[in-house]
Amino acid sequence: MTAITHHIPDAMLAAYASGNLAQPFALVVASHVSICDDCRAALEAHQAVGGAILEGTRAVAASPDLKASVLAQLDAPHSPAPEYRRAGPLPGPVMAALKGAPPRWKRLGMGVKQVLLSADQDGSARLLYIPPGQAVPDHGHNGLEMTLVLQGSFSDEVGRFGVGDVEIADESLDHTPIADAGDPCICLAATDAPLRFHAFVPRLLQPLFRI
Amino acid sequence: MLAVRDNRDRAAFAALFDHFAPRLKGFIMRSGASGQQAEEVVQDVMLTIWRKAEMFDPHRAQVSAWIYQIARNRQIDVARKEGRPVPEALKAEPEVEDDAAQIYALEQETTVLKQALSRLRDDQREMIEKAYLGEMTHQEISTQTGLPLGTIKSRIRLGLERLRHELKGMR
Ligand SMILES: [Zn+2]
Numbered sequence: 001m002t003a004i005t006h007h008i009p010d011a012m013l014a015a016y017a018s019g020n021l022a023q024p025f026a027l028v029v030a031s032h033v034s035i036c037d038d039c040r041a042a043l044e045a046h047q048a049v050g051g052a053i054l055e056g057t058r059a060v061a062a063s064p065d066l067k068a069s070v071l072a073q074l075d076a077p078h079s080p081a082p083e084y085r086r087a088g089p090l091p092g093p094v095m096a097a098l099k100g101a102p103p104r105w106k107r108l109g110m111g112v113k114q115v116l117l118s119a120d121q122d123g124s125a126r127l128l129y130i131p132p133g134q135a136v137p138d139h140g141h142n143g144l145e146m147t148l149v150l151q152g153s154f155s156d157e158v159g160r161f162g163v164g165d166v167e168i169a170d171e172s173l174d175h176t177p178i179a180d181a182g183d184p185c186i187c188l189a190a191t192d193a194p195l196r197f198h199a200f201v202p203r204l205l206q207p208l209f210r211i
Numbered sequence: 212m213l214a215v216r217d218n219r220d221r222a223a224f225a226a227l228f229d230h231f232a233p234r235l236k237g238f239i240m241r242s243g244a245s246g247q248q249a250e251e252v253v254q255d256v257m258l259t260i261w262r263k264a265e266m267f268d269p270h271r272a273q274v275s276a277w278i279y280q281i282a283r284n285r286q287i288d289v290a291r292k293e294g295r296p297v298p299e300a301l302k303a304e305p306e307v308e309d310d311a312a313q314i315y316a317l318e319q320e321t322t323v324l325k326q327a328l329s330r331l332r333d334d335q336r337e338m339i340e341k342a343y344l345g346e347m348t349h350q351e352i353s354t355q356t357g358l359p360l361g362t363i364k365s366r367i368r369l370g371l372e373r374l375r376h377e378l379k380g381m382r
Binding site: 009010011012014015017018019021023026027029030031033034039040042044046047048049050051052053054055056057058059060061062063066067069070071074075078080083085086091092096097098166 | 221224225228229231232233234235236237238240241242244250251253254257258260262267271272273274275276277278279280282284286287291293294295296297299300301319320321324328329339340342344345346347348349350352353364
């Protein structure tokens with residue numbers, strides 16, 4: 001694996017640490033941190049600041065029975081939340097979004113496939129599968145878009161993005177990412193707004209395909 | 212915390228509760244929760260600390276940083292009613308001896324970090340607190356001029372950078 005050169009901006013790591021990042025972007029950040037030690041270290045630095053602020057917070061006395069209630073539950077049986085492990089190119093957080101199941105790809109045409117992981121008022125997250133030499137559908141953006149490469153690589157007007165790299169694009173960037181030769185490119189793409197596809201799918205169909 | 216992790220020491224856990232529960236309650240109430248809502252979160256967080264104690268790695272985090280993260284996750288899960296995406300956990304390798312020098316270095320940096328926080332102007336500190344209470348979006352954080360985020364964070368970044376290099380060697 002070549003070194004990761006496109007990382008998560010610091011403000012986004014801070015927003016993730018503090019819990020104020022839309023769910024689709026939080027999925028990208030958690031996935032990138034799973035494979036990038038630099039950003040893990042930076043995230044943990046933010047958590048250290050958060051911890052220092054927690055330490056310095058004015059204490060509010062807990063009601064007397066809270067402690068007794070917690071201590072009484074230490075031995076209570078509980079079902080831990082399932083932990084999802086990486087599967088092939090898909091990091092743990094993506095597997096968690098898939099609830100551990102293998103991705104069920106839906107064809108978009110020209111060999112391009114996708115799996116919608118989430119779509120709501122916060123935006124959407126999807127996996128994209130793009131054969132070598134194929135363009136990721138040309139799109140402009142209404143909002144912010146993050147694309148994390150999980151397998152293969154793509155290149156566009158900005159540069160080349162390999163495994164672990166994150167491209168962040170906003171309204172000002174109208175780019176055409178093309179999957180490089182080699183392995184098919186698999187990306188995790190998140191946006192906080194519906195994408196406007198120019199060419200690939202007629203705009204009227206967008207709500208239908210949830211693109 | 213290490214006594215809780217390694218010996219399942221209930222007295223040590225009770226002491227941890229006495230220290231952190233009131234701070235957690237105050238911290239969560241600052242996000243607008245009622246006292247009762249805050250206590251529900253505190254209860255969940257304290258139980259998570261007990262149940263996930265083996266995940267605590269003193270080389271990488273101070274107890275307060277680890278608890279901060281658990282508390283933020285829990286608050287978000289409660290608010291959204293769905294799990295927040297979290298990174299794959301790095302398993303602390305049980306057979307590796309604790310590296311006292313690394314733990315000490317992290318403690319030192321945390322002390323420097325707290326000093327740096329306490330030296331901030333009131334308005335700057337309020338801004339930092341807002342950011343880490345989750346009241347600022349990433350756009351607000353990145354466009355807020357005068358937010359000494361980088362300065363503050365760099366106090367602790369060095370030790371983690373060093374650790375990161377060691378982690379790379381381990382994998
Ligand atoms: Zn990174």
